[in-house]
Amino acid sequence: MLRALLWDVDGTLAESERDGHRVAFNAAFASLGLGWQWSEAQYGALLRITGGRERLLADMQGRVDAPALADEREALARELHRRKNEHYAALVRDGAIELREGVRELVEEAAAAGLAQAIATTTSRGNVEALLARHFGLQISRRLFGAWVCGEDVATKKPHPEVYQRALAALNQPALACLAIEDSPGGVAAARAAEVPVLVTRSAYFADDIVEGAVAIGPGLHQRRGWVPALAGEAGMACGTGGRITLGDLREWHARMEHVSHVG
Ligand code: XBP
Numbered sequence: 554m555l556r557a558l559l560w561d562v563d564g565t566l567a568e569s570e571r572d573g574h575r576v577a578f579n580a581a582f583a584s585l586g587l588g589w590q591w592s593e594a595q596y597g598a599l600l601r602i603t604g605g606r607e608r609l610l611a612d613m614q615g616r617v618d619a620p621a622l623a624d625e626r627e628a629l630a631r632e633l634h635r636r637k638n639e640h641y642a643a644l645v646r647d648g649a650i651e652l653r654e655g656v657r658e659l660v661e662e663a664a665a666a667g668l669a670q671a672i673a674t675t676t677s678r679g680n681v682e683a684l685l686a687r688h689f690g691l692q693i694s695r696r697l698f699g700a701w702v703c704g705e706d707v708a709t710k711k712p713h714p715e716v717y718q719r720a721l722a723a724l725n726q727p728a729l730a731c732l733a734i735e736d737s738p739g740g741v742a743a744a745r746a747a748e749v750p751v752l753v754t755r756s757a758y759f760a761d762d763i764v765e766g767a768v769a770i771g772p773g774l775h776q777r778r779g780w781v782p783a784l785a786g787e788a789g790m791a792c793g794t795g796g797r798i799t800l801g802d803l804r805e806w807h808a809r810m811e812h813v814s815h816v817g
């Protein structure tokens with residue numbers, strides 16, 4: 554029986570990487586007078602490293618103009634990350650990042666049906682607050698999502714299961730009563746390592762990655778076509794939900810709990 558949804562943030566609630574975090578990183582580089590820029594393609598490759606500060610440190614390893622000493626690199630990464638998150642929050646406040654289609658409807662439907670919901674993300678708490686405040690309002694967000702586990706709350710980020718283990722503990726739910734909603738192979742690995750069934754909504758940067766062991770994989774919560782396993786009544790117009798993925802669909806996949814893998 555499905556009792557809780559555990560939501561990833563970047564790539565899942567919103568396509569926040571290419572036009573949000575990446576742009577904000579580049580603004581942070583410029584604000585410190587560094588001639589560094591991350592293109593869309595470069596950033597896609599860097600996303601395999603979870604955590605913005607960790608991503609910066611990994612990138613510095615290949616730069617001749619990065620500080621030579623480890624503690625200087627660490628200090629620079631911290632300052633860049635702080636500035637990046639300020640820029641990111643400003644972008645979100647200015648309306649640059651929309652929720653992905655179908656997210657709001659499913660969050661509200663799950664809340665109305667009495668399911669518990671949590672945020673389970675690698676990103677920093679301030680970024681989550683900015684996004685949820687913009688789209689739901691902060692007070693309503695605190696009611697909708699009973700637990701928020703963010704980058705600062707874990708010792709080890711995804712694909713380590715800690716973020717999911719903490720979310721389960723905070724909601725006081727067993728793993729098998731929950732469904733994680735994720736977009737990246739690292740996020741799926743984190744959920745699975747915590748034994749949480751996971752559904753994948755493909756995002757721009759992980760559109761073609763091999764995903765192993767989800768209960769369902771599809772193009773997004775806004776449409777019923779293109780999902781594996783396929784849904785009965787793909788068009789979905791008859792149920793009056795505009796063809797989106799509903800809580801009923803999630804319950805069905807969760808109850809079936811047959812693990813699928815999918816390439817691109
Ligand atoms: C995505 C991440 C984060 C963001 C940037 O997390 O890996 O690092 O790219 O945010 P998720 P920070 O998909 O789990 O939401 O700079 O705050 O890390």
Ligand code: MG
Nearest residue numbers: 561563564736
């Ligand atoms: Mg994600």
